[in-house]
Amino acid sequence: MIELxxxxxxxxxxxxxxxxxxxxxxxxxDLLTPLVIAQMIDKGIGAHDVNAVVHYGMVLGAMAxxxxxxxxxxxxxxxxxxxxMGTDIxxxxxxxxxxxSYAELDRFGTPxxxxxxxxxxxxxxxxxALGVRMLIRWPFLAVGSMCAALAIDLKxxxxxxxxxxxxGLVFWVVMARCIPYYKQLQAKLDRIALIxxxxxxxxxxVRAFVREDHERERFAQAADDQANTAIAVGKLSSILxxxxxxxxxxxxxxxxxxxxxxxxVGELTQGQVMAFVNYxxxxxxxxxxxxxxxxxFTKSSASASRINEVLNCVPSITDEGNQPVALPEPGNxxxxxALSFDHASFSFGVGAANAVSDVTLELPLGKTLGIIGGTxxxxxxxxxxxxxxxxxxxxxVSVMGxxxxxxxxxxxxxxxxxxxxxxxxxxxxxRSNLTWRDESATDDELWAALDMAQASEFVRNKPxxxxxxxxxxxxxxxxxQRQRLTIARALVGSPxxxxxxxxxxxxxxxxxxxxxxxxxxxxVRGAAEGGLPLTTVIVSQRVSTVRDADMICVLDHGSVAxxxxxxxxxxxxxxxxxxxxxxLRREELEGQQGSTVPASAxxxxxxxxSKEGC
Ligand SMILES: Nc1ncnc2c1ncn2[C@@H]1O[C@H](COP(=O)(O)OP(=O)(O)OP(=O)(O)O)[C@@H](O)[C@H]1O
Ligand SMILES: [Mg+2]
Numbered sequence: 001m002i003e004l005x006x007x008x009x010x011x012x013x014x015x016x017x018x019x020x021x022x023x024x025x026x027x028x029x030d031l032l033t034p035l036v037i038a039q040m041i042d043k044g045i046g047a048h049d050v051n052a053v054v055h056y057g058m059v060l061g062a063m064a065x066x067x068x069x070x071x072x073x074x075x076x077x078x079x080x081x082x083x084x085m086g087t088d089i090x091x092x093x094x095x096x097x098x099x100x101s102y103a104e105l106d107r108f109g110t111p112x113x114x115x116x117x118x119x120x121x122x123x124x125x126x127x128x129a130l131g132v133r134m135l136i137r138w139p140f141l142a143v144g145s146m147c148a149a150l151a152i153d154l155k156x157x158x159x160x161x162x163x164x165x166x167x168g169l170v171f172w173v174v175m176a177r178c179i180p181y182y183k184q185l186q187a188k189l190d191r192i193a194l195i196x197x198x199x200x201x202x203x204x205x206v207r208a209f210v211r212e213d214h215e216r217e218r219f220a221q222a223a224d225d226q227a228n229t230a231i232a233v234g235k236l237s238s239i240l241x242x243x244x245x246x247x248x249x250x251x252x253x254x255x256x257x258x259x260x261x262x263x264x265v266g267e268l269t270q271g272q273v274m275a276f277v278n279y280x281x282x283x284x285x286x287x288x289x290x291x292x293x294x295x296x297f298t299k300s301s302a303s304a305s306r307i308n309e310v311l312n313c314v315p316s317i318t319d320e321g322n323q324p325v326a327l328p329e330p331g332n333x334x335x336x337x338a339l340s341f342d343h344a345s346f347s348f349g350v351g352a353a354n355a356v357s358d359v360t361l362e363l364p365l366g367k368t369l370g371i372i373g374g375t376x377x378x379x380x381x382x383x384x385x386x387x388x389x390x391x392x393x394x395x396x397v398s399v400m401g402x403x404x405x406x407x408x409x410x411x412x413x414x415x416x417x418x419x420x421x422x423x424x425x426x427x428x429x430x431r432s433n434l435t436w437r438d439e440s441a442t443d444d445e446l447w448a449a450l451d452m453a454q455a456s457e458f459v460r461n462k463p464x465x466x467x468x469x470x471x472x473x474x475x476x477x478x479x480x481q482r483q484r485l486t487i488a489r490a491l492v493g494s495p496x497x498x499x500x501x502x503x504x505x506x507x508x509x510x511x512x513x514x515x516x517x518x519x520x521x522x523x524v525r526g527a528a529e530g531g532l533p534l535t536t537v538i539v540s541q542r543v544s545t546v547r548d549a550d551m552i553c554v555l556d557h558g559s560v561a562x563x564x565x566x567x568x569x570x571x572x573x574x575x576x577x578x579x580x581x582x583x584l585r586r587e588e589l590e591g592q593q594g595s596t597v598p599a600s601a602x603x604x605x606x607x608x609x610s611k612e613g614c
Contacts, residue, residue: 001124001127001297001300001301001304003304003308004085004089004124004304004307004308005128007092007311008085008088008089008092009081009085011084011088012080012081012084012085015077015078015080015081015132016077016081016132018073018074018077019073019074019077019078019081019132019133020074020132020135020136022070022071022073022074022077023070023071023074023132023133023134023136023137024136024137024140025066025067025070026067026070026071026074026137027136027137027140027141027144028144029063029064029066029067030067030141030282031141031144031145031148031282032063033060033063033278034148034274034275034278034279034282035148035275036056036059036060036063037056037060037271037274037275037278038269038271038272038274038275039052039056039271040052040053040056040057040060040271041269041270041271041274042269042270042271042272043056044056046269046270046271074132074133075133077132078128078129078130078132078133079129081128081129081132082125082126082128082129082132083125085124085125085128086121086122086124086125086128089121089124089307090117090121092311093116093117093121093307093310093311094117096310096311096313097113097117097310099315100313100315101315101316101317101388101389101390101391102384102389102390103316103317103348103390103391104313104315104316106348108310108313109190109194110197111190111193111194111196111197112190112193112194113310114193114197115186115189115190115193116303116306116307116310119186119189119303120186120303120304120306120307121303121307123299123300123302123303123304124300124303124304124307126296126300127296127297127299127300127301127304130293130296131293131297134289134293135293137286137289138286138287138289138290138293139286139290141282141283141286142282142283142286142287142290145279145280145282145283145286146160146164146279146283148275148279149275149276149279149280149283152268152272152275152276152279153259153262153267153268153272153276155258155262156255156258156259156262156268156276159251159254159255159258159280160251160280160283162251163247163248163250163251163280163284164283164284164287166247167244167247167248167284167287167288168287170239170240170243170244170247171240171244171287171291171294174236174237174239174240175291175294175295175298177236178233178236178237178295178298179298181229181232181233181236182233182295182298182299182302183302184229185226185229185230185233185299186302186303186306188222188225188226188229189226191222191225191226192219192222192223192226195215195218195219195222196219199215199218199219237295240288240291241288244284244287244288247284248280248281248284248285251280251284252277252280252281255273255276255277255280256273256277259272259273259276259277260273316391317388317390317391317409318409319407319408319409319410319412322405322406322407322408322409323408324408324411325399325400325402325406325407325408325411325412327400327415327496327532328365328400328401328532330530330531330532336365336400336401337362337363337364337365337398337401338363338364338365338366338367338399338400338496338497338535339362339363339369339386339397339398339399339497339535339537340361340362340363340397340398340401341359341360341361341362341382341385341395341396341397342360342395342396342397342398343358343359343360343394343395343396344356344358344359344360344382344385344392344394344395344396344397345357345358345359345392345393345394345395346381346382346385346390346391346392346393347393353558354393354558355378355381355558356378356381356382356385356392356558357378357557357558357559358394358395358559358560359382359395359553359559359560360395360560361551361553361560361563363535363537363550363551364535364550365400365532365533365535366523366532366533366534366535367535367536367550367551368520368535368536368537368538368548368549368550368551369535369536369537369538369549369550369551369552369553370538370539370540370545370546370547370549370551370552370553371383371537371538371539371540371546371552371553371555372539372540372541372542372543372546372552372553372554372555372576372579373541373554373555373556373561374541374556375541377555377556377557377558378555378557378558379501379502379539379555380421380501380502380539381558382555383418383499383501383537383539384418385397385404386399386404386416386418386497386499386537387404387412387413387416387418387499388404388405388407388409388412388413389418391405399412399415399416399497400415400496414437414493414495415495415496415497416495416496416497416499417437417490417491417493417495417497417498417499418490418499418501419483419486419487419489419490419498419499419500419501419503420486420501420503421501421502421503421539423474423479423482423483423485423486423503423506424473424474424482424486425470425473425474425477425482425485425486426470426472426473426474427470427471427472427473428469428470429464429466429467429468429469429470430459430462430465430466430467430468430470430485431446431466431467432470433470433474433485433489434446434449434450434466434485434488434489434492435492436489436492437489437490437492437493437495438492438493438494441492441493443466445492446466446488446492447466448491449488449489449491449492450484450488451518452487452488452491452515452518452519452522453484453485453487453488453491453515453518454484454507454511454514454515454518455481455484455485455487455488458481458484478506479506480506480507480508480511482506483503483504483505483506483507484507484515486503487500487503487504487515491522494531495534496532496534496535497534497535497536497537498519498534498535498536498537499536499537499539500536500537500538500539501539502539502540502541503539504538504540504542504545505540505541505542509544512542512544512545513544516538516545516548519534519536520536522534523535523536542583543566543579543580543583544583546566547566548566549565549566550565551563551564551565552564552565552566552569552576554569554573554575554576554579556575561573561575561576562575562576
C-alpha cells in the first residue's frame, strides 16, 4: 500500500493534507462537545436556568454546523484523492500489462489480470478514501477522549484503563484469525472470474456439447467456496460488535455506579459524570472503528500487493537502446536472408519440455516458407519467435540479417505482420480494424488489402462498406470472413514479412489458392516496383496450402523432421509422405518421385492429418 501511495499519491499530496486537517478540526469539536454538555447540565438544567440551556444549546448548534462544514471539505478531498488515484493506478496497470510479453501474460492469466485491474483497484480506492477521512479521526478521537476523561477524574479513569485493553485484546484475537481469510478471498474471486470468462466466451461450445450442467456445477462450486470463506470470516468478525459493546456497556454501568457515589459525596458534578460517560463511549467506539479500518487496510494491502506484483513485473522482452535496423537495398537483396533460425529452441517454463527444439533454417527474401506438422507440434510457437512475442530460450532468430533482440520492437512488428491462428477483431468498424498497422491508410489501400485477402466481395455487399460495424470479437462475421479480415489487416501498411498461422483453415480450397496466388503476385509486383519482395511464412496442416512453397519445414514435437521443397520432402521425409498420403488424392500423388501410392490413399482431400501425434 505504501508503495502505491509513493508511486501514485504525489499528485494528491495537497488533498491528503487538507482532508485530514479538516477532519482534525471536526474531531476537536467532537472532543469539546461533552464539556459543553456538562456545562449545560450543571449550569442550565441543574440550576433551572433556561437562558443557560439556550446559550449552551446555541453553542452546540454552532459547533455542529462548523464541524459539518469541515467534514464536507474532507469528504471532497477524500473523493478527489481516491478516485484520482484509482484512475491513475488502473491506467498504469493497463499500460504496463500491454508492455508485458506473452510469457508474463501466460504466468498471470487473463482472469487474474482482470480482477486485479477492477476489484483490487476498487479495494485500494476504498482504503485511500477511508484513510483520508478516518485515519486521523478515530485514533485522535480515542486518545483525545481518553485524555479528557482522565483529566476529569483519575479514579473513574481506572475503569477506563481496564475496558480499553480488554476491547483491544478481543480485537487482536479475532483479527489474527480473520486476516488469512481475507487473502484467500481474493484468490477465490480470481477463480470465479476464470470460470465466468471460460463459460461465457465458450457459451456456444458449452451448449453444442450439452455441458451446461457441468459448467453450472463448476461455477456453483467456485461460488460456494468463495461464499463459505466469506461466511467463515463473517462469523468470526460478527463476534466483535456484541463483545465490544458488552465490555463498553459494563464500563458505562461501572462509571454510573462509582460516579453516582462520587456525586453523592460532592467529589464530582452530574455533568462531569455525563461527560465521562460520553468520553468513554467515544473512546471505545473509536477503537471499534479503528479495528474496522484495520480490516479494510488488510484487505487493501492484499490487493495492493497483487497490483504491485503486476507493476513490478519487468517485461522480459524489451528493446531499450536498440537502434533502427537498416533494411536491405531493394536492388541488392541476395546476400541477406529475410528470416533465419539458428539452433533456436523455446520452452514455456523452467523444466517444461521444449515446444521448439534446435530449429535451424534460412529463408531468402521474397520466398515462401511453409510450416506443416500435427497439432501441438510447435508451429505457432515457432512463428511467434519471429515478431518476438516470445524470446528463444536458446539459439537465435534473425530478421533481415539482424537478431530480433536487436530490433526496436515497433519497427520489427511493422516489418513483420502476423495473422494469428485465432482470428480476433475488436468492436468498431471494418475500417477501424483494418487500420491497426497504419492509421493513415487510404481507402484504396484498404480495398487492395481486402482484394488480396479475398474479402472485398462480402465487404462490398455491406451497405456501409468499410464503415460497416464490427461487434465485440467480430461475432457478426462468420469464421471464414473473420479470417479474411485479419489477413487484410496484416496486409495494410506494406509489411516485408507476412506470417499466416493457419489463417486459411476456414477457407475453402479455391479461396485458399486464390489468396496464395494474390500474395505471390503482390510479392512480385513489390519487387518490380522497386520495393522489397514480400516474404511469406504459411503455417498449415493442409499439404495443399504449403506444397507450392519454396521451402517446407516439417515439424514433429518441436523439432525439424524435414526441410526442403514438396518433391524433396516427399522423396526423403517419411512423416511428410505420410501426411501427403493421408490428404492428397491418388492422382495427385502419382508421379511423385519415389512414390508408392498406398491403396488407402484418399480419393478426395481430407482436411487434417491422420498420423497419430500430428
Ligand atoms: N501458453 C502456453 N503455455 C504452455 N504451453 C503451451 C502454450 N502454448 C502452447 N503450449 C504447448 O506448446 C506445444 C506447441 O504448441 P503450438 O501452439 O505451437 O502447436 P501448433 O503446432 O501450433 O498446434 P496447432 O496445429 O494445434 O495450432 C504444445 O505442446 C502446447 O501444449
Ligand atoms: Mg498453432
